[in-house]
Amino acid sequence: MTDTNQRPDNSGDHSAAETLPTQYTPAEVEGPLYERWVERGYFEADAKSDKPPYTIVIPPPNVTGSLHLGHAFEHTIIDSLTRRKRMQGYEVLWQPGMDHAGIATQNVVERELAKEGKSRHDLGREAFVEKVWQWKAESGGQISGQMRRLGDGVDWSRERFTMDEGLSQAVQTIFKKLYDDELIYRAERIINWCPRCLTAISDIEVEYQDDDGELVSIRYGSEADGVVVATTRAETMLGDTAVAVHPDDERYRHLVGTEIELPLTGRRIPIVADAHVDPEFGTGAVKVTPAHDPNDFEIGRRHDLPSITVLDEHGVITVHGPFLGLDRFEARSTIVGALRAEGRIVAEKRPYTHSVGHCSRCKTTIEPRLSLQWWVKVGPLAQAAGDAVRDGRVQIHPKEMESRYFGWVDNLHDWCISRQLWWGHRIPVWYGPNGEVVCVGPDDEIPTGEGWTQDTDVLDTWFSSGLWPFSTLGWPEQTPSLEKFFPTSVLVTGYDILFFWVARMMMFGLYAMDGTPPFHTIALHGMVRDQFGKKMSKSFGNAVNPLDWMDAYGSDAVRFTLARGANPGTDVPIGEDWVQGSRNFCNKVWNATRFALMNGATLDGPLPAAEELTAADRWILSRLNATVAEVDALYDDYQFAKLSDALFHFAWDEVFDWYVELSKATLIAGGPQAEATRRVLGEVLEVTLRLLHPVIPFVTDTLWTTLTGRESVVVADWPVADAARRDVAAEREIETLQQVVTEIRRFRADQGLNPGQKVPAQLDLTGTALTAHEAALRSVAKLQPAGDGFHATATLPVAGAIVALDLSGTIDVVAERKRLAKDLATAEKELAQARAKLANDAFLAKAAPAAVEKIHARQAKAESDITRLTAQLAALPEA
């Protein structure tokens, strides 16, 4: 784990400890530290560098938004990945930027206008768009401020916005290319219309939920030869142009080809036979409204039926007559009333729960509507997007998510990309006075002259974000950055936008970049939830502003808590108590460093050879290198929860508790041994800080610079595991020591002794691995030398060592006898189980050797426990 950076002379400055207060105060450190990182250019990515590239593009947040815990979570993952790679010597680019988020942003600004009693139409298109830009200028800085608070190591000099000049050019370029390749076309179809947002939306922007509706049965035609149809949307009957039945349905066969009277309208409509109709459902006869239902539209096409639009863009009835001007829901009940008056309702309304589409932006019930829109023909694009994952060029983590991905790209309908909005990339198509249609590329001349107008629609916001991995790098220009940093390394995002964003990037990326996928790994994370696993929402009152927690506990604490919850692809619960726990951990790191500095931990000179070190030193170096290897493997597998947990336990339990305690005796004793330990203490701490840095950057950098006197851990080298420092013997030795110490402590606790109270003790360590550890053992277990008049009142044989304690007059024999008896019973039971197992021939024949070995070990341990406990019992004085 050599650090190749130069070691300055002032490392391990003892006086530094006095400058460290006893508690870590994040608020004083984080802000200035972040600005220093940025000023020094640590996060700037150099396209001319000859280091290997590592690129992650930020999932661009909505420009109007503010950061929530979900962002904090995602950014913690990305920041950890990129910080580690930077330390490993990669040329790292974390590409920042924001999304114009068409419909969402337009809604926000419209709401602002509404407060002044205005609508966007009062301003007009140009002034409204100007207003949105203004709004962006005011609120766009909010997110970058929050990202700085979080410590995000992004290259701010490369910040991009989906409506930037360059990115707009990318949009226009690919639109033109798709148009020329006939992968973009304009067609009239049934689309999902939001009567509140007044725009078409794509299929995935529709959220289906079970709504309570009413199914009414209406008789069409005369009483004698009528047909009964059932519907939940009675108002659409005004637009019916047929009744459909199944071709094989005997009940209706004689009616096919005849006409029937459509109630309330005086119109006569045909009865057609169509295989789409399910004869088992309802009456087996379906009303057909081609202008307001996707299935009916298809039936209409097959039977050459006319389409009659009966609802306008607001969902208001447009057909002349008694229902003109009624809202769709009003019209529904009014029309049912009118039908009932005519005796057309044959079965009363019955409650019916069915799946109804809602606008994902405003929750308004979607109205399917016939409309002329622009479409992307996704067939070939989706095929390529699916193949790239199928053939392994792109990997999805966790793998279970692949089936979802395939299910989508393999069953995709064409993508409706035009939006009747004002905020977004305007469709680059111009219409001439004589019906000419011209798609304009970035280098083309815009047609001028009388009668030429541009399409008024804008593109779906996901159209431009689908280009993000290369548009941000300058595409369509062949920039050095594009050359250096594309394709990106890994995409980190939530599984909730797998279809919205990831799949679109795959389709557009493969198409635009000649078959090169935009990233080779997709790492999907879950959603942040509250401490009970409930979804966070403002209305439920459990939403948390991450800034509040960062203010109270520090950014590192929030980051560490999120990282510890980050099991791949699963949701992440987080609660304030847990953030406190992480804050405590940061403080622990702080104080451990304080201890090290106060005790002269040093980085001067080479790390002493194993022969010059105590077992504790060799043990902690062994564990350190094991941890480096473990953490590395977990990083490469995107296992943030596990690697954070490994770091937590290594740092706190092994370094900060055991090693620090064990080293105290050595340090106090002084001499060459103490010198070696000071060096090891410095080494272990320094490497641990480097290991922790990607997850908790602020506290580690503060401490690391203090400890080393060097510039910053941000640009230090990532630790490399050194197998030569692994020391199984030392690990065994220290494990034994821990066992003995724990047994003594337990005895002391049972006897109600103060933890700090020194107890006279005689130690007999002959024949054990602990002969060299008497000082450490006495120090950690608070045992003082046996002086004159020592009288052993308790004897603890543990692991071959015999510890005699003088507790004259204070020992609680009854309690101890009880505890020992209980433990003895447990050990005997254990021994019996192990023996039974070893007497089982089937087990011995089939079990793996390691398993058998384990049982032998269990038996041995039970036997030695019995010996020890029996001896302890015998050694107890009479009650």
Place this chain on the structure above:
RNA sequence: GGGCGCAUAGCUCAGUGGUAGAGCGCUGCUCUUACAAAGCAGAUGUCGCUGGUUCGAAACCAGCUGUGCCCACCA
């Protein structure tokens, strides 16, 4: 309707065949000079139910129950 997942300590979750784990919470004792945002010790689980495979199942298989998510043109 189809698909995928989950059910383990009070809570949130790890644990893909060999004696049940973590964090937080809980109990007791301590301000033992790095840290009380701490230290030490401790308690707590028929691993959803029922069968099956196996010498051995929390883990593998089947069914059941509960629960979550995704998809779908259920008039």
